[in-house]
Every structure is written in C-alpha cells, then in structure tokens.
Amino acid sequence: MQKSRVGTSSLETSRIAYGCWRLAGTWNPPEIGPDATDIARRAIVAAIESGITLFDHADIYCQGAAETLFGKILKDIPGMRRQILIATKCGIRAKDTPSTGAPYRYDFRKEYIVRSCESSLQRLGVDVIDLYQLHRPDYLMDPMEVAEAFTLLREQGKVREFGVSNFRPSQVEALQASLGFSLQVNQVEISLFQLGPLENGVLDQCLTRGMSPMAWSPLGGGKLADGSTRVLPSQQGYSSERLLSLMDTMAREKSVSRAVIALSWLLKHPSEILPIVGSLQPERIQTVAASNPDLLSHEEWYQLLAAARAEPLP
Numbered sequence: 001m002q003k004s005r006v007g008t009s010s011l012e013t014s015r016i017a018y019g020c021w022r023l024a025g026t027w028n029p030p031e032i033g034p035d036a037t038d039i040a041r042r043a044i045v046a047a048i049e050s051g052i053t054l055f056d057h058a059d060i061y062c063q064g065a066a067e068t069l070f071g072k073i074l075k076d077i078p079g080m081r082r083q084i085l086i087a088t089k090c091g092i093r094a095k096d097t098p099s100t101g102a103p104y105r106y107d108f109r110k111e112y113i114v115r116s117c118e119s120s121l122q123r124l125g126v127d128v129i130d131l132y133q134l135h136r137p138d139y140l141m142d143p144m145e146v147a148e149a150f151t152l153l154r155e156q157g158k159v160r161e162f163g164v165s166n167f168r169p170s171q172v173e174a175l176q177a178s179l180g181f182s183l184q185v186n187q188v189e190i191s192l193f194q195l196g197p198l199e200n201g202v203l204d205q206c207l208t209r210g211m212s213p214m215a216w217s218p219l220g221g222g223k224l225a226d227g228s229t230r231v232l233p234s235q236q237g238y239s240s241e242r243l244l245s246l247m248d249t250m251a252r253e254k255s256v257s258r259a260v261i262a263l264s265w266l267l268k269h270p271s272e273i274l275p276i277v278g279s280l281q282p283e284r285i286q287t288v289a290a291s292n293p294d295l296l297s298h299e300e301w302y303q304l305l306a307a308a309r310a311e312p313l314p
C-alpha cells in the first residue's frame with residue numbers, strides 16, 4: 001500500500017482510508033444487531049492487514065454508536081492505536097436535539113465544537129484525535145470563533161491536525177485566513193459518478209495549498225462496484241450503462257475488479273486524493289486496498305472521464 005502525507009503535516013497515511021459510517025451495520029442505534037461487533041472487527045482487521053492506516057469517523061455516524069463500537073474494538077486489539085490515524089468530524093446537529101423542535105442544522109460555535117470533540121474522544125476511548133474535521137459548512141460560521149476552538153483543542157493536546165469537509169474553496173480561504181496553522185484536508189464526494197471537484201476548484205485548491213483531498217463515497221456508495229444496500233438521496237440517480245460497461249472491459253483486461261478501476265482512477269490525480277472505502281466485507285476491503293495509481297494510462301483515465309461525463313469534453 002502506497003503512503004502519503006496528510007496535507008503538509010507530519011502525519012503519514014495509507015493512500016486508501018477506511019470509512020466507519022456503515023460500521024454499525026445500520027444508521028439507527030436500536031437496529032444494531034448482536035453480531036455487529038464481530039462484523040465491525042473483521043472489517044477493521046481486514047483494513048489494517050491490507051495496510052490501511054487512516055480510519056474516518058463522524059460523531060453522527062449511527063448517532064455516536066460507530067465511534068463507540070470502534071473504541072471497543074480499539075481497546076481489544078493490542079497495539080492498534082499506535083498503528084493507525086483516527087479522523088472524525090463534528091458540526092452537524094440532528095433534529096430535536098438537544099430539545100424537541102430544534103431543526104436539523106450545522107453548528108460551528110466554539111462551545112459546541114469543543115464539547116463535540118470531547119464527546120468523540122470519550123466514545124473512541126482515546127486521548128487525542130489525529131484529524132478533526134468540520135463536517136458541512138455552517139452558514140453562520142464565524143472563522144474567528146472556529147479558530148479559537150481549534151487553537152484551544154490543539155493547545156490542550158486533544159487534536160493533532162484539522163480539516164474540513166464539503167467546503168467550497170472560498171469557505172476554506174475564509175476559515176484559513178483566521179487560523180494560525182494549516183487546514184490539512186477537504187473531504188468531499190469525488191468519484192466517476194461525482195466529478196464536481198475536478199471542476200469546482202476543490203482539487204486545484206488542494207494542489208495549491210498542499211491539502212489532501214479525501215474522497216467520500218469513492219465507489220458511488222457501491223454503484224460503481226457491485227451495488228449497495230443504502231445510498232444517500234443525492235446518489236439515488238447514479239447510473240451509467242456506458243461507464244460501467246467500459247469499466248467492466250478495462251477490469252477484464254487488467255484482471256482486477258470494477259471497484260479497483262474506480263479507485264485507481266482517483267489515485268491517479270496529482271493532488272493525491274485519499275479515497276475512503278466503506279465496505280464491511282473483508283474480501284472486498286482486501287481487493288480494493290490493492291488499487292494502484294499506475295494501473296491506468298493517461299489515455300485510459302480520459303476514456304473513463306469521457307464515459308462518466310454527460311457532455312463530450314469541450
């Protein structure tokens with residue numbers, strides 16, 4: 001497994017990260033099954049054995065249960081904490097919390113960021129979070145207030161590095177201007193079904209600033225591979241016979257899976273995209289972890305781009 005830096009920081013990560021959104025097997029805590037810990041443990045072990053060292057969480061994944069489950073497994077596997085980097089996120093607040101009537105919303109107020117971080121540390125059972133990200137831009141973000149929260153968490157030794165998720169380049173600039181240290185990642189959806197970051201300035205900004213783009217749903221939630229039981233509403237419409245058939249042809253020629261073609265396409269971008277894979281199946285995790293930036297030629301990369309686009313290249 002190739003390695004990369006997390007942005008310009010001293011943290012070293014595997015090129016592929018593992019995403020813990022689906023780790024509990026459901027997004028609704030009362031539905032967590034009796035075998036959830038075993039399934040999660042097998043997935044995590046497969047990821048580590050495949051060379052994956054970066055694990056991505058959020059406080060809202062299964063309403064905190066994904067972090068708790070991960071913390072339990074982390075405690076059970078000797079030496080695991082030293083081998084891995086833990087990333088998590090805050091800033092999205094569910095409807096009716098903390099009191100009935102509160103809307104679904106984003107909250108980057110200092111007190112909320114600090115409290116969310118402390119809760120994640122507790123659920124994960126660790127002293128420090130390696131990478132702390134703001135999940136979705138808060139329309140009421142005050143960059144100075146976020147900077148105060150981040151600085152405090154860094155000074156207290158609770159967080160090593162910070163990043164953002166789903167930010168436009170202008171929002172990154174607004175926050176960065178108030179921060180005394182660099183934002184290291186912007187985690188956005190990038191895949192052959194979501195080409196936005198190639199054209200909206202996100203990847204250009206990552207190249208300019210030395211930030212790492214992290215790609216969520218790099219397999220389109222499964223639709224670029226063998227399908228998915230659950231995708232986000234925005235991903236429901238993902239489909240392209242033309243693209244999938246070209247991927248199948250390339251996969252056959254290269255004796256790899258379609259998932260490996262999808263991830264290798266991301267890995268080839270010079271911004272060193274870190275795809276976050278979310279499978280719970282150990283064999284699939286092992287297979288996709290073998291993806292390789294050199295698998296596709298420049299020409300093959302463009303063939304896939306052309307098949308993925310609605311319109312021909314200008």
Ligand SMILES: NC(=O)c1ccc[n+]([C@@H]2O[C@H](COP(=O)([O-])OP(=O)(O)OC[C@H]3O[C@@H](n4cnc5c(N)ncnc54)[C@H](OP(=O)(O)O)[C@@H]3O)[C@@H](O)[C@H]2O)c1
Nearest residue numbers: 019020021216217218219220221222225226278279280284
């Ligand atoms: N920042 C954000 O706003 C945001 C939003 C969404 C996600 N994320 C992050 O991104 C991570 C990944 O998202 P994702 O789970 O949607 O990613 P993904 O890797 O695109 O999709 C994973 C899904 O694909 C299925 N799949 C089907 N065939 C597969 C194959 N051959 N190989 C691997 N998986 C296959 C998996 O099912 P099986 O389990 O049955 O294999 C799983 O349900 C999340 O865990 C989270 O950390 C962040």
